[in-house]
Amino acid sequence: MADQRQEPGEPPTWGERLTPRAREIVHAARDLVEESGAEKLTMRSLADRLGIKAPSLYKHFPDKQAVEVQLIAQMLDECAAACEAAEAEAPGSLEAIADAYRAYALRHPHLYRLATERPLPRHALPDGLEDRTAAPLVRACAGDGELARAAWAFAHGMVILEIHGRFPEGADLGAAWKKGTRALIR
């Protein structure tokens, strides 16, 4: 009955560090999502890929959402890292950070959608992760929060419309991207 949290030690409580097996499960879930999209992430398909049955997953996570939260956290973490790297290479350049953001999102479209198209489970996310993801952009905007939010909106709108194939067929999205980022800088 160690499924429930224990008061004293809280050994591998959900949301905190994961057990090795839980990490394997998250890894398999991520592969599934990146390959086939979040709709194909099913407790049964996930279990299949691990060679077990669906109910066994509940020994490691309380529900499906808890697995998804791990994937969302991964996306935020990696996206933050990508932006931080861009910042390190071209300090203060909003354009460099935006480019890194777009490149990451387009490299992981299904994961990006998963992390982005549902209410953020803030309470279940590591403390400060959301802020960390936003920080490089805010710094590049020299603390102008409104500009940072506008830039984020443009970047997100661009990549999510791109991912959904909403733009006309032959459109030069790289050009639209440049136009947008440059308009927001000056």
Place this chain on the structure above:
Amino acid sequence: MADQRQEPGEPPTWGERLTPRAREIVHAARDLVEESGAEKLTMRSLADRLGIKAPSLYKHFPDKQAVEVQLIAQMLDECAAACEAAEAEAPGSLEAIADAYRAYALRHPHLYRLATERPLPRHALPDGLEDRTAAPLVRACAGDGELARAAWAFAHGMVILEIHGRFPEGADLGAAWKKGTRALIR
């Protein structure tokens, strides 16, 4: 057996004009979505609201997606109308059109999400509807397609992040909106 299309007259074939009963169904579906979100739109909940059983819906629509397509078409149509009205009142003003777009989206958040967060079923949509929705913005950009796409990306990114509550709690989103639209104009 008139469920299938008939060759000669094609009386009320799907996608074309709807029968009165089908229109009632779409109306109920819309109410459901606007009240509770697209996740709550269920063939059973929809039937309930109409006082019938779920399988009866299949006398009027081939599947659930066909009902959703009608809602998506409504959203595109109404959004286009809102932008056209703004255009008529302030010809050539990108800001006016953008404001109308945002106002419409925020007035119908669940419908906007439904129409926006899944691959567009282009083949099932009335001809020209997608273009019509884009047209006011393109006109306001004086035919600069790249600018129009950048502006659309900003507007969509802004409202969808707003709808999902992604921005920090106290943020002045009206100010961010103004900053973004104005940056994209000059």
Place this chain on the structure above:
DNA sequence: CCTTGATGGCTAACGGCGTTAGCTATAATG
């Protein structure tokens, strides 16, 4: 007037989904 066929309901059921209850084998611990 009676038949025919279309219309639009219905019930029963299927397979897939997330999830729960309860069993069990193995491994670690006293």
Place this chain on the structure above:
DNA sequence: CATTATAGCTAACGCCGTTAGCCATCAAGG
């Protein structure tokens, strides 16, 4: 050696979209 925690299992529930097949109503035609 006995106990207990771990991590698997099967069976099942309720909800989902959807299909098959039945039946009442009603208009049109002989």
